[in-house]
Amino acid sequence: MNHSLELLLQLTIILPLLATLAILATGKHPNLREAVTISISLAVLYCVINLYQGLSAGESIEVFWWQLLPGLEVSFVVEPLGMLFALIASFLWLITTLYAIGYMRGHGEENQTRFYLCFALAISAVMGLAFSANLFTLFIFYEVLTLSTYPLVTHAGTEKAKQGGRVYLGILLGTSIAFFLLAIILTWFVAGTLDFTPGGVFGDNVDTSLVGAILVLFVFGIGKAAIMPFHRWLPAAMVAPTPVSALLHAVAVVKAGVFTILKVCVFIFGIELLPTLPTTEFLLYLAGASVLLASIVAMRQDNLKARLAYSTVSQLGYITIGALLATSSGVIGSSMHIATHAFGKITLFFCAGAILVATHKSKVSEMRGLGFTMPVTMAAFFIASLSIIGVPPAGGTWSKWFLLMGTIETGYWVIMMVLMVSSLLNIAYLLPIPYHAFFPGKGHPTAKTGIKEAPMVSLIALSITTLGCLILFIYPQPLYELAKTILTVPGVSHGH
Amino acid sequence: MLAHLPILQVIVPLMAAPLCWFLNRSKLVWLFALLVSAFTCLNSIFLLQQVMSSGTIIYQLGGWDAPWGIEYRIDELNALLLLIISAVGTVVLFAAHTSIQKELPEDRHTLFYSLYLLSITGMFGIVSTGDVFNVFVFLEISSLSAYALIALGKDRRALWAAYQYLIMGTIGATFILIGIGLLYQMTGTLNMDDLANRLAEVNQTRTVFAAFAFLIVGVCLKLALFPLHLWLPNAYAYAPSIVTAFLAATATKVAVYLLIRFSFTVFGIEFSFSTLPLQNLFLVLGLVGIFAASTAAIYKTNVKHIFAYSSIAQVGYMIIGFAIHTSTGLMATLLHLFNHALMKSALFLALGAVMYRIGSVQLSQFQGLGRQMPLTMAAIVVGGLSLIGVPLTVGFVSKWYLLVAAIEVGMWPVAVLVLLGSLLAVVYIWRIVEIAYFKPPLPGREAVQEAPWTFLAPIWALVLANIYFGIDTRLSVQVAQAASQSLFGINP
Numbered sequence: 001m002n003h004s005l006e007l008l009l010q011l012t013i014i015l016p017l018l019a020t021l022a023i024l025a026t027g028k029h030p031n032l033r034e035a036v037t038i039s040i041s042l043a044v045l046y047c048v049i050n051l052y053q054g055l056s057a058g059e060s061i062e063v064f065w066w067q068l069l070p071g072l073e074v075s076f077v078v079e080p081l082g083m084l085f086a087l088i089a090s091f092l093w094l095i096t097t098l099y100a101i102g103y104m105r106g107h108g109e110e111n112q113t114r115f116y117l118c119f120a121l122a123i124s125a126v127m128g129l130a131f132s133a134n135l136f137t138l139f140i141f142y143e144v145l146t147l148s149t150y151p152l153v154t155h156a157g158t159e160k161a162k163q164g165g166r167v168y169l170g171i172l173l174g175t176s177i178a179f180f181l182l183a184i185i186l187t188w189f190v191a192g193t194l195d196f197t198p199g200g201v202f203g204d205n206v207d208t209s210l211v212g213a214i215l216v217l218f219v220f221g222i223g224k225a226a227i228m229p230f231h232r233w234l235p236a237a238m239v240a241p242t243p244v245s246a247l248l249h250a251v252a253v254v255k256a257g258v259f260t261i262l263k264v265c266v267f268i269f270g271i272e273l274l275p276t277l278p279t280t281e282f283l284l285y286l287a288g289a290s291v292l293l294a295s296i297v298a299m300r301q302d303n304l305k306a307r308l309a310y311s312t313v314s315q316l317g318y319i320t321i322g323a324l325l326a327t328s329s330g331v332i333g334s335s336m337h338i339a340t341h342a343f344g345k346i347t348l349f350f351c352a353g354a355i356l357v358a359t360h361k362s363k364v365s366e367m368r369g370l371g372f373t374m375p376v377t378m379a380a381f382f383i384a385s386l387s388i389i390g391v392p393p394a395g396g397t398w399s400k401w402f403l404l405m406g407t408i409e410t411g412y413w414v415i416m417m418v419l420m421v422s423s424l425l426n427i428a429y430l431l432p433i434p435y436h437a438f439f440p441g442k443g444h445p446t447a448k449t450g451i452k453e454a455p456m457v458s459l460i461a462l463s464i465t466t467l468g469c470l471i472l473f474i475y476p477q478p479l480y481e482l483a484k485t486i487l488t489v490p491g492v493s494h495g496h
Numbered sequence: 497m498l499a500h501l502p503i504l505q506v507i508v509p510l511m512a513a514p515l516c517w518f519l520n521r522s523k524l525v526w527l528f529a530l531l532v533s534a535f536t537c538l539n540s541i542f543l544l545q546q547v548m549s550s551g552t553i554i555y556q557l558g559g560w561d562a563p564w565g566i567e568y569r570i571d572e573l574n575a576l577l578l579l580i581i582s583a584v585g586t587v588v589l590f591a592a593h594t595s596i597q598k599e600l601p602e603d604r605h606t607l608f609y610s611l612y613l614l615s616i617t618g619m620f621g622i623v624s625t626g627d628v629f630n631v632f633v634f635l636e637i638s639s640l641s642a643y644a645l646i647a648l649g650k651d652r653r654a655l656w657a658a659y660q661y662l663i664m665g666t667i668g669a670t671f672i673l674i675g676i677g678l679l680y681q682m683t684g685t686l687n688m689d690d691l692a693n694r695l696a697e698v699n700q701t702r703t704v705f706a707a708f709a710f711l712i713v714g715v716c717l718k719l720a721l722f723p724l725h726l727w728l729p730n731a732y733a734y735a736p737s738i739v740t741a742f743l744a745a746t747a748t749k750v751a752v753y754l755l756i757r758f759s760f761t762v763f764g765i766e767f768s769f770s771t772l773p774l775q776n777l778f779l780v781l782g783l784v785g786i787f788a789a790s791t792a793a794i795y796k797t798n799v800k801h802i803f804a805y806s807s808i809a810q811v812g813y814m815i816i817g818f819a820i821h822t823s824t825g826l827m828a829t830l831l832h833l834f835n836h837a838l839m840k841s842a843l844f845l846a847l848g849a850v851m852y853r854i855g856s857v858q859l860s861q862f863q864g865l866g867r868q869m870p871l872t873m874a875a876i877v878v879g880g881l882s883l884i885g886v887p888l889t890v891g892f893v894s895k896w897y898l899l900v901a902a903i904e905v906g907m908w909p910v911a912v913l914v915l916l917g918s919l920l921a922v923v924y925i926w927r928i929v930e931i932a933y934f935k936p937p938l939p940g941r942e943a944v945q946e947a948p949w950t951f952l953a954p955i956w957a958l959v960l961a962n963i964y965f966g967i968d969t970r971l972s973v974q975v976a977q978a979a980s981q982s983l984f985g986i987n988p
Contacts, residue, residue: 069896069969140887147886154934162934166926173922177885178915185899185911
């Protein structure tokens with residue numbers, strides 16, 4: 001037990017909450033307000049890094065807050081998977097804040113105080129979710145995350161934003177109440193506990209058809225993982241300002257979904273039990289279909305953000321597949337993909353936002369020749385695309401490698417084919433954008449207009465994440481080590 | 497003094513009601529009424545403490561032994577109800593002075609407070625007494641004053657709504673009286689405890705069946721169980737805002753109390769649940785009520801109507817918990833009694849603040865209020881989330897227990913339907929949110945300001961209670977558990 005680490009763990013949740021108050025108080029002075037946001041995000045990152053060091057040193061870090069109902073506790077624990085998620089979210093929060101300052105001002109957005117306030121609230125929820133010690137705590141923060149991001153999605157306040165918000169809230173709240181909550185109660189009823197337990201909570205002699213049904217409820221109920229047919233909220237959420245799409249709908253919210261799925265698969269069902277359930281195979285194919293269909297839909301989107309959104313739906317399917325494969329390579333691949341996809345996709349969104357701010361263009365078809373006016377942005381777009389596709393020299397290579405290994409180990413050849421085909425589709429819908437930007441073909445403007453990039457802070461932000469994509473390829477060891485230890489938390493029996 | 501707490505709870509507001517006329521200055525009367533209800537609130541806290549530490553309190557009125565004299569019996573269930581009524585009654589009354597300035601003519605103010613105190617007296621009486629005829633008397637006191645309170649509404653339709661309520665309420669009360677009469681005929685006693693003992697010998701007679709049927713139907717009219725709910729929406733919608741907030745939080749709860757008291761204590765679990773198909777009937781009516789009333793709420797254009805229909809739906813949840821007929825199910829009902837009182841008083845009081853500022857609660861008039869009355873609208877959003885049952889609000893606690901209760905006895909479809917029912921709440925709450933936050937203010941409404949603090953303080957006290965009791969559930973869960981276990985005769 002280490003008290004200062006326990007304090008840090010609580011601070012990761014409380015600091016962003018305090019930030020909301022500070023942001024509210026300094027709302028009239030934009031510079032001060034943004035200084036507050038940045039310093040608090042730095043502080044949170046500092047806490048998370050210290051926790052990481054504590055975890056690496058083998059400290060056990062647990063915090064108990066209170067008991068809501070007998071047996072239902074709000075408590076937190078630091079374990080590798082949550083650590084990984086928290087590291088990514090807190091680091092990218094800092095970067096996104098930098099980016100947002102340039103974007104929100106450059107784009108002349110209104111209600112910026114509300115924007116930063118809800119953003120901080122959402123990060124607090126993400127931290128709580130990442131460190132949840134049981135399903136109940138996780139569910140609370142899951143719902144807080146949905147509600148706190150609603151005002152961000154509908155930020156513009158237009159009719160379109162209202163419609164988008166309706167779909168967003170309708171699907172996320174609806175699935176979480178109708179399926180997720182039911183699954184939690186059933187788990188409570190069958191297993192008698194909701195604690196995340198290495199190896200699962202269901203024990204050996206369970207009714208596999210009932211537990212299989214619970215698995216289906218979980219996968220559908222965790223709407224944030226955007227498995228088809230519950231993916232519509234993600235494209236709908238694209239009406240939000242780009243920094244929101246970047247951090248929340250490429251990183252925090254969607255990753256909260258797949259993180260929850262991984263967490264449930266590994267610590268509620270356990271990778272021993274999972275393959276024996278009658279519904280696992282069905283869900284794997286469903287996730288496979290989701291991967292493929294979303295890629296195909298992405299190809300047909302002309303709006304860049306919509307294309308990226310469908311691409312995200314597809315990539316989330318990869319992570320769900322890895323979790324459901326229930327082998328160590330599957331779990332390692334999935335958790336690494338949380339990180340690599342986060343860096344890749346946030347870069348792509350940063351680029352989309354930079355293009356919007358600098359040129360007011362949002363359609364792919366208008367972006368020919370853009371490489372000459374925005375060379376840094378389009379180069380970043382190219383590298384991030386490589387990461388999403390999963391080819392060197394970008395980080396996505398490793399996670400996709402492990403995911404493919406997982407499918408081969410378990411003999412799901414169809415799923416393996418799906419992953420391969422989808423990667424080809426990724427090439428088809430992502431690479432033409434930077435290609436045409438630099439080689440527009442005849443009749444398109446070339447270097448005439450001169451260089452006109454987005455504001456400097458935004459450019460710095462997207463360069464950092466691009467660098468992240470490359471570093472994850474060159475130096476993936478820390479990430480791999482963290483992912484590997486997910487299954488070796490004391491008491492876990494190894495998979496295949 | 498301590499021994500007389502049970503009777504003080506009833507007698508103090510009863511004596512205070514006519515005293516209001518001696519003060520006869522709006523502000524003075526208000527302070528006086530507030531003082532009185534604050535006293536009852538404190539008193540009920542003492543009573544609850546006493547019951548939780550040393551068991552049921554029995555108080556003989558005038559020193560006459562039961563069953564000849566009237567007996568007051570306060571167990572966990574009664575104490576919980578007393579606390580709900582007195583606490584909500586006090587907090588709501590805090591805003592009354594501001595609210596009725598706008599809604600009632602000056603010369604009616606004293607009448608208003610006097611009736612308010614009478615109505616609260618009636619409710620205290622119903623939940624304190626251990627005598628069935630006394631129940632009827634207090635029921636009439638609280639109902640008659642409620643009819644008059646509703647008729648005070650500014651809208652002329654209030655008269656019609658009050659009349660509707662009067663007719664339906666009187667039918668209900670008459671049924672209850674007939675039931676009581678039949679019971680007296682069979683047993684020769686009016687004391688609940690005594691009745692319970694003597695009914696055991698004669699409970700297979702047609703007269704007792706008839707008495708049971710009259711009582712249950714009469715009580716169900718009062719608690720607005722679907723399809724006996726027709727009086728409720730208009731009565732809530734056209735009554736003065738304070739009256740709506742008070743009645744919505746208390747009136748139906750008292751009727752639910754009577755349902756529980758009659759079926760568990762007077763007739764006994766055996767009789768109520770095995771002899772008659774009450775369980776299935778209530779399950780079906782509860783579920784249909786949830787869906788029908790929630791759907792109706794979605795299509796209403798008056799926000800008071802929306803929440804009134806939502807109240808009918810919430811009664812459905814309480815009835816389902818009752819019908820599941822386990823200790824956990826009853827606990828869910830009791831928790832929801834407590835929790836729903838917190839939600840609805842907060843919501844209706846917030847509507848009162850809207851009424852105060854813009855003079856209407858039509859949904860279309862809510863345009864732009866998200867910006868103009870941020871604190872009031874935030875209260876409606878939090879209250880709405882509680883109604884939906886989002887975690888960290890009280891709504892989640894009662895829904896959790898209801899689901900656990902349904903699953904424990906294998907009623908899967910009920911659990912699923914209850915969850916789907918709460919999705920309907922999302923729809924009607926979000927209609928209000930979208931209009932208040934996404935539309936600009938109506939022309940000529942640009943200068944609307946936030947409600948005065950006399951409104952905001954009680955509203956936010958209730959909203960924070962919604963959150964507090966959603967996080968720290970020890971008090972509510974402990975009391976509900978003790979009450980339901982003692983009703984089921986389980987010794988903890």
